[in-house]
Amino acid sequence: DGGITQSPKYLFRKEGQNVTLSCEQNLNHDAMYWYRQDPGQGLRLIYYSQIVNDFQKGDIAEGYSVSREKKESFPLTVTSAQKNPTAFYLCTSSIFGEQYFGPGTRLTVT
């Protein structure tokens, strides 16, 4: 089955800890993206990668970091510098202008 997997579905962390969200795809797509969804604010772009070993900041990259060492994987680290990390995080991969979304990870930081 081709698709995008994000794990875990729910994640809880204490304030001040870094946490890494996993995103894997077996669609052979070059481009991958991370968004966060907050109520009333739609989907906001955090980071994206058009090709392996390359990535760019999106609109709200502060407090986040990414890596793209393999085509299939695009992990997102939410650092302690991110002021409001509690959100629903969505990973996508893209080809021909359409983005295919993973199921999302709900991160709660207390």
Add this chain to the structure above:
Amino acid sequence: DQQVKQNSPSLSVQEGRISILNCDYTNSMFDYFLWYKKYPAEGPTFLISISSIKDKNEDGRFTVFLNKSAKHLSLHIVPSQPGDSAVYFCAAKTGGGNKLTFGTGTQLKVEL
């Protein structure tokens, strides 16, 4: 600066009637538009798209209309069904790239 706007955060429609979801954009360079549907705690799924060379695209119960001069697009769902209750996002992109700009979403509720 919100380049893609969905000014109605919510919409309620009776089953069997038409649902019309609206989206406005400000960037005249956008040339491809998409609609996604999202259920709670799930990732959005692609619904329908339209290129700027067209003014209408239809797929079953879903039709997207594009008015380039008004920088406006709309999604029509007819007839609406209870399973259509979800958040709908419109998105836009420019040129041959893959980067999408999303609207804030409209929560559609289809009532029996």
